Amino acid sequence: MTSLVGRTEAELAQWLQAGFGAVLGEEVAGKLAVRVTPATDPAFGDFQCNDAMALAKVAKKPPRAIAEAVCRAQPLPPSLAKVEVAGPGFINLTLQPAWLARQVVEQGARPRCGIPQAGGGKTVVLDYSSPNVAKPMHIGHIRSTIIGNTLDRLYRALGYRVIADNHLGDWGTQFGIIIKGFRAFVDQQKLAESPVEELERIYVKSYEQTKSDPAWLDGCRQELVKLQQGDPENLALWKQFVELSREEFNRIYQRLDVAFDRYHGESYYNDKLAGVVRQLEEAGLAKESEGATVVFLEEEGLPVCIVRKKDGGFNYATSDLATVQSRVAEFQPDRIVYVTDERQQDHFKQFFAISRKLGITTRLDHVWFGLMRLPEGTFSTRQGNVIKLDKMLDEAEARALAIIREQSPEMPEAAQRELAQAVGIGAVKYADLSHDLRTMIVFSWDRALAMDGNSGPYLQYAHARICSLLDKYAAQFPGEDIAAGELLLNDPAERQVALQILQFPVAVARAAEIYKPSVLAEYLYALSQAYSSFYQRLSVLKAESMAQRRSRARLCDLVAGVLREGLGLLAIRAPRRI
RNA sequence: GCGCCUGUAGCUCAAUUGGAUAGAGCAUCAGACUACGGAUCUGAGGGUUGCAGGUUCAACUCCUGCCAGGCGCGCCA
Numbered sequence: 001m002t003s004l005v006g007r008t009e010a011e012l013a014q015w016l017q018a019g020f021g022a023v024l025g026e027e028v029a030g031k032l033a034v035r036v037t038p039a040t041d042p043a044f045g046d047f048q049c050n051d052a053m054a055l056a057k058v059a060k061k062p063p064r065a066i067a068e069a070v071c072r073a074q075p076l077p078p079s080l081a082k083v084e085v086a087g088p089g090f091i092n093l094t095l096q097p098a099w100l101a102r103q104v105v106e107q108g109a110r111p112r113c114g115i116p117q118a119g120g121g122k123t124v125v126l127d128y129s130s131p132n133v134a135k136p137m138h139i140g141h142i143r144s145t146i147i148g149n150t151l152d153r154l155y156r157a158l159g160y161r162v163i164a165d166n167h168l169g170d171w172g173t174q175f176g177i178i179i180k181g182f183r184a185f186v187d188q189q190k191l192a193e194s195p196v197e198e199l200e201r202i203y204v205k206s207y208e209q210t211k212s213d214p215a216w217l218d219g220c221r222q223e224l225v226k227l228q229q230g231d232p233e234n235l236a237l238w239k240q241f242v243e244l245s246r247e248e249f250n251r252i253y254q255r256l257d258v259a260f261d262r263y264h265g266e267s268y269y270n271d272k273l274a275g276v277v278r279q280l281e282e283a284g285l286a287k288e289s290e291g292a293t294v295v296f297l298e299e300e301g302l303p304v305c306i307v308r309k310k311d312g313g314f315n316y317a318t319s320d321l322a323t324v325q326s327r328v329a330e331f332q333p334d335r336i337v338y339v340t341d342e343r344q345q346d347h348f349k350q351f352f353a354i355s356r357k358l359g360i361t362t363r364l365d366h367v368w369f370g371l372m373r374l375p376e377g378t379f380s381t382r383q384g385n386v387i388k389l390d391k392m393l394d395e396a397e398a399r400a401l402a403i404i405r406e407q408s409p410e411m412p413e414a415a416q417r418e419l420a421q422a423v424g425i426g427a428v429k430y431a432d433l434s435h436d437l438r439t440m441i442v443f444s445w446d447r448a449l450a451m452d453g454n455s456g457p458y459l460q461y462a463h464a465r466i467c468s469l470l471d472k473y474a475a476q477f478p479g480e481d482i483a484a485g486e487l488l489l490n491d492p493a494e495r496q497v498a499l500q501i502l503q504f505p506v507a508v509a510r511a512a513e514i515y516k517p518s519v520l521a522e523y524l525y526a527l528s529q530a531y532s533s534f535y536q537r538l539s540v541l542k543a544e545s546m547a548q549r550r551s552r553a554r555l556c557d558l559v560a561g562v563l564r565e566g567l568g569l570l571a572i573r574a575p576r577r578i
Numbered sequence: 579g580c581g582c583c584u585g586u587a588g589c590u591c592a593a594u595u596g597g598a599u600a601g602a603g604c605a606u607c608a609g610a611c612u613a614c615g616g617a618u619c620u621g622a623g624g625g626u627u628g629c630a631g632g633u634u635c636a637a638c639u640c641c642u643g644c645c646a647g648g649c650g651c652g653c654c655a
Contacts, residue, residue, distance in 0.1 A: 309653045316655050453603040461617050469614050536619045
């Protein structure tokens with residue numbers, strides 16, 4: 001997919017492929033889809049191809065000679081100014097400046113800065129965030145929400161039909177514990193003031209008691225069974241818990257600019273669980289073992305998977321199976337993607353394996369990320385060492401507000417506060433999204449809320465400076481349409497910015513394809529760096545000629561467009577003033 | 579014990595999935611036209627990529643074995 005996205009890369013690759021065909025014969029050259037990538041160093045040119053080395057093995061000829069022959073086999077295409085061979089057989093390509101300029105301008109004119117419509121309307125179901133009801137969202141929950149939401153935006157932008165489904169943990173053993181605890185411990189006043197906090201207190205207290213009091217534990221199990229059998233009182237309590245939690249979740253989602261297409265929690269599939277187990281038994285997949293019903297997965301090298309507990313209750317594997325069947329039937333998706341932390345890898349392997357056995361052919365992907373933890377260890381509601389998500393967002397906004405008050409004292413208070421939201425939340429999101437998913441994050445306030453260097457605010461700052469510059473341009477040169485003249489790329493700094501702009505569609509497609517928002521985050525940072533260097537080195541408003549002023553203003557405008565679009569995909573706002 | 583993951587500059591992380599001299603940020607040091615916004619930019623120092631082998635034109639990347647850490651391993655999700 002990626003190789004087709006960069007139009008420039010695709011065009012150059014096609015030319016080279018023909019060259020390899022002419023030199024080595026179509027049969028040999030056809031063994032490899034020639035790839036063109038951006039040059040690793042501007043000194044080498046704009047793009048490079050390393051495939052002469054790879055094909056040298058097949059062709060049994062020296063790579064350097066092949067590369068040289070390929071370069072001479074055909075006349076240069078209009079896109080190229082220069083082709084050179086270096087080292088063992090690197091083919092270095094340098095573009096015609098005018099041609100590069102035209103690509104950049106054309107890309108800028110396309111919708112969404114040239115993001116390819118690779119999805120073709122295919123459906124992707126995205127399962128992310130999925131917090132547990134009756135527990136507050138803490139900073140351990142933010143990764144699934146932010147990463148999932150970025151994947152959501154990426155796939156939508158690429159032309160997929162995305163179903164963002166928040167698979168709430170609204171049905172499970174914890175409700176036995178909470179209902180039993182609620183009856184015994186609830187403080188109605190606290191419940192009214194801060195519902196989820198009170199539910200959490202009840203949960204922790206009741207859970208504690210299960211450890212020392214077997215009768216209590218048994219009572220919790222019974223409450224759960226009653227709930228699962230439709231007991232009206234327990235059902236009413238449960239509904240109350242869910243509604244209170246939903247309200248709190250929605251408040252946080254609003255702060256984060258996250259929205260779902262649906263909230264089908266585990267409870268939604270409750271009446272299908274028995275059927276799933278029956279189906280597994282009929283297919284000879286599930287067996288009785290130690291009083292429970294289980295699926296053995298020895299052939300897959302996986303541990304045994306319990307689908308019905310000995311008390312008759314079902315657990316998450318069964319629920320996930322019912323869910324996937326329902327989603328496949330309803331949406332016929334091209335794929336279903338689950339975003340969770342790393343601890344669930346085995347579960348998803350088991351669940352995917354059983355799904356296959358049940359005849360589900362839909363592509364199922366588990367996108368997992370490293371745990372967020374404190375220096376002292378992992379978070380746990382039970383241990384009470386959590387940092388609430390709300391509190392972190394408050395702190396982020398407070399820090400941003402302090403900087404804004406210092407930098408822009410003339411700005412009205414209300415505007416400062418609104419800006420602080422955009423900047424503070426942007427900083428939090430970027431801090432997370434710019435890292436590889438798999439790395440474990442040890443939480444630190446200063447790291448999560450960094451506002452200089454490689455950070456969200458850096459990108460916002462770059463964007464705001466461009467907006468301000470373009471305003472000045474419009475005021476100083478009324479009637480001088482930036483889109484009128486030619487885009488001039490004579491200086492290396494201008495050239496680097498242009499080349500970066502061209503990489504935007506590639507970065508977007510790649511980030512989505514390999515489920516790595518960090519690819520896009522890093523791209524945006526590289527673009528901003530290239531822009532900042534250009535900005536510092538060359539004057540726009542005081543350039544020598546009107547043509548040059550116009551051209552540079554236009555380049556700025558193109559960068560701003562990409563930044564806006566890219567930040568939007570990361571769900572980070574791009575204010576005109578910061 | 580078995581499985582998954584991680585180990586890169588003092589710290590936090592990259593490295594286009596096997597390519598050229600391993601790059602950024604923070605921190606440190608030295609600079610930037612009386613500045614198109616200094617939340618910025620330019621430069622310097624800082625590395626045996628955990629260790630030891632192997633594969634090849636080329637290894638942070640792939641294979642093997644160790645060492646260290648994180649997570650998981652039948653009725654929690």
